[in-house]
Amino acid sequence: MKKCSNPQHPHCTYWVMPGEDVCAGGHAQCAAQPSSYDLLSAVRHARAEVPAAAQAAAPAPDHASHPAAIAADLAPAYARTLVRTQAERPQLYISGFDPRAAGGRQTLKMALRGMPQGCAPQLDLRLQSDLIPNGAARQQMVRSTNGEWRPVFVEFSSRGMEHGQYQISIEVLSQHPELASRKWVCTFVILVPRPDATLTDIHRIFLSTHKNVRVMADDASIARVSAQGGDRLDIDVTARNAGIAHLDLGAPQGKVDLGFSTIAWDEDLIEIDMPATSALHPHPSRAACLVNAAPEAGAQRQVRLFALEECVFGRFELVDPEADALLTHYTGDGQETNGLTRRLSGRHAVIRRTGHGFEIEDVSRYGLLLDGVWPGKHKPTPLRLGMRIELSASIRDIVVLTVSAILPHAVILHRIDEGARAECFYLVAPETHPGYPMPSYASTPLASGLPLLLHRDGGFWHLDQLSGKETALAPATPLDKLTRIARHNRFASEPYPEHWIIRTGAAGLHSTIAAHDLSTA
Numbered sequence: 001m002k003k004c005s006n007p008q009h010p011h012c013t014y015w016v017m018p019g020e021d022v023c024a025g026g027h028a029q030c031a032a033q034p035s036s037y038d039l040l041s042a043v044r045h046a047r048a049e050v051p052a053a054a055q056a057a058a059p060a061p062d063h064a065s066h067p068a069a070i071a072a073d074l075a076p077a078y079a080r081t082l083v084r085t086q087a088e089r090p091q092l093y094i095s096g097f098d099p100r101a102a103g104g105r106q107t108l109k110m111a112l113r114g115m116p117q118g119c120a121p122q123l124d125l126r127l128q129s130d131l132i133p134n135g136a137a138r139q140q141m142v143r144s145t146n147g148e149w150r151p152v153f154v155e156f157s158s159r160g161m162e163h164g165q166y167q168i169s170i171e172v173l174s175q176h177p178e179l180a181s182r183k184w185v186c187t188f189v190i191l192v193p194r195p196d197a198t199l200t201d202i203h204r205i206f207l208s209t210h211k212n213v214r215v216m217a218d219d220a221s222i223a224r225v226s227a228q229g230g231d232r233l234d235i236d237v238t239a240r241n242a243g244i245a246h247l248d249l250g251a252p253q254g255k256v257d258l259g260f261s262t263i264a265w266d267e268d269l270i271e272i273d274m275p276a277t278s279a280l281h282p283h284p285s286r287a288a289c290l291v292n293a294a295p296e297a298g299a300q301r302q303v304r305l306f307a308l309e310e311c312v313f314g315r316f317e318l319v320d321p322e323a324d325a326l327l328t329h330y331t332g333d334g335q336e337t338n339g340l341t342r343r344l345s346g347r348h349a350v351i352r353r354t355g356h357g358f359e360i361e362d363v364s365r366y367g368l369l370l371d372g373v374w375p376g377k378h379k380p381t382p383l384r385l386g387m388r389i390e391l392s393a394s395i396r397d398i399v400v401l402t403v404s405a406i407l408p409h410a411v412i413l414h415r416i417d418e419g420a421r422a423e424c425f426y427l428v429a430p431e432t433h434p435g436y437p438m439p440s441y442a443s444t445p446l447a448s449g450l451p452l453l454l455h456r457d458g459g460f461w462h463l464d465q466l467s468g469k470e471t472a473l474a475p476a477t478p479l480d481k482l483t484r485i486a487r488h489n490r491f492a493s494e495p496y497p498e499h500w501i502i503r504t505g506a507a508g509l510h511s512t513i514a515a516h517d518l519s520t521a
Contacts, residue, residue: 004016004023004027005030006023006027008114008266012025014027016029090113090116091112091266091268092172092186092267093110093113093267094109094264094265094267095108095109095111096264097264104157104159106156107153107154107155109151109153110152110153110154112141113266118180119174121143121176122142122143123141123142123172123173123174124174126173127154127169127170128168129169130161131156131157131161131166131168132168133156134466138433138468139152140152140433163192163193165190165191167187167188167189168188168189169185170186170267171183171185172185182271184270184271185269185272186268186269280457280458281460281472283459283475284457285460285493286306286430287308287324288473288492288493289497290305290485290491290492291492292486292488292489294487295421295486296486298449299449299486300423301421301423302496303450304423304426305426305460306324306325306427306495307428307455307460308324308427308430309429310350310352311352312325312347314347314348315341315342315345316328316341316344317346323346324495325425327341327344327399329399330419331418335422340395343392343394344366344392345392347364348363348364348366348368348392349362349363351427354382356382357382357383357406358383358406359380359383361379361380362379363377366393367393367394368393369388369393370387372390374393383403383411384406386402387403388402389402399415399417400415400416400417401413401415402444404446405441405446405450406441406443407441408435408441409428409432409433409454410426410434410453411427412424412426412427412450413425414447424446426453432456433454434452434454452484459472459474460472460473461473462483466483473491475491475492477491
């Protein structure tokens with residue numbers, strides 16, 4: 001008999017009977033490397049089955065029939081078996097839990113092990129528990145250059161919580177446009193002890209409910225024993241592979257100081273069926289608009305939404321526009337598509353997201369002013385809160401924008417000219433989630449009333465900052481119950497729904513005119 005040799009369960013203490021493929025705990029056993037006796041027996045058996053005539057005509061044994069060569073040939077197969085076993089058992093390794101910190105702050109470290117190579121390079125980790133603030137949290141797990149997954153940390157506090165066991169449910173989602181969507185789940189239990197519980201009570205309760213528990217002393221925890229006679233001993237206690245170090249102190253006198261390490265364990269991730277269409281947005285779009293039919297004081301009639309890697313601001317064109325965000329000059333009498341609007345370039349400025357935020361670049365003939373200063377052509381400049389953007393540099397007040405909010409995943413621009421009541425621009429990074437709970441961000445009063453929006457799975461979503469609920473935005477979505485969306489709002493799948501002719505283009509315009517002529521002939 002031998003102990004369990006499954007590499008994903010080094011803490012298992014079950015014995016394996018000879019010839020069995022699994023231990024008493026159901027853990028698959030890897031094929032052990034053949035011994036020299038097994039190799040020689042295999043060679044003799046193979047020679048015995050060869051006919052005598054074939055043996056006479058057979059050439060002399062070469063290097064390939066040597067036992068060492070056979071072992072070399074079997075080694076890659078063993079390695080492949082081990083790798084396959086590890087790949088088939090994805091696990092979430094949880095460490096850093098200290099049940100002694102009753103009523104205090106805790107930090108759990110979570111790392112992925114044995115994940116398949118076919119999953120997305122970035123995984124979405126969702127947690128739900130009564131211990132976590134607001135009941136839910138979200139983390140992003142990214143694969144490093146060496147193929148390992150970068151661990152994440154989850155913080156919670158048990159202050160004011162009733163003692164007992166609390167579940168933490170975890171979902172690991174793999175979503176990528178070029179890969180099939182996959183989902184893994186697991187649930188584990190965290191112990192919140194009584195404030196007056198002793199260390200012995202805590203460890204007894206926790207170890208009794210977690211059969212596969214690993215107590216590690218990675219930080220060289222020292223058990224200081226004051227033995228009888230005044231001698232002081234420093235003993236290094238290491239409990240590896242789920243070995244629980246039992247220290248029997250028989251000294252009747254003296255002070256004893258024990259150093260306990262934190263608790264760590266593995267949780268098996270169970271892959272569940274996930275429909276291929278569940279990750280798809282019901283109304284995919286990279287550009288859209290929130291239209292307010294009756295805007296109140298300070299509100300805009302249109303909130304232009306763009307989810308592009310680079311959003312180009314330029315002149316309004318009725319047919320075949322060159323830009324994404326189409327700008328026109330506004331006067332006291334309303335919109336003016338000609339006149340000063342013609343002093344805007346077709347591609348005037350580009351706003352893109354970088355690793356440090358958002359930046360703007362002048363790509364026009366007429367230039368732009370940032371806080372009254374021309375940054376130079378093709379010289380990206382970081383956006384900051386409250387920055388004043390004037391298009392263009394030669395003639396003032398054609399289009400004037402201000403940076404009203406900078407979010408981790410988006411930037412909001414408001415017009416502060418005569419078109420302030422007409423529109424504002426909401427630029428979000430495509431396929432990016434801001435994280436939850438939502439971190440604090442800088443904004444001005446102009447953007448304080450706008451909802452929190454994001455782009456994921458090909459479309460726009462509304463995120464409730466209090467509950468964390470995400471609602472897909474589509475023309476049929478009722479918006480009256482969503483936070484920070486005023487009444488009389490509707491979602492349009494085009495950024496400029498008031499100009500339907502832009503959607504049809506020149507070809508659609510000509511076909512529409514031709515059909516009209518035929519109907520009136």
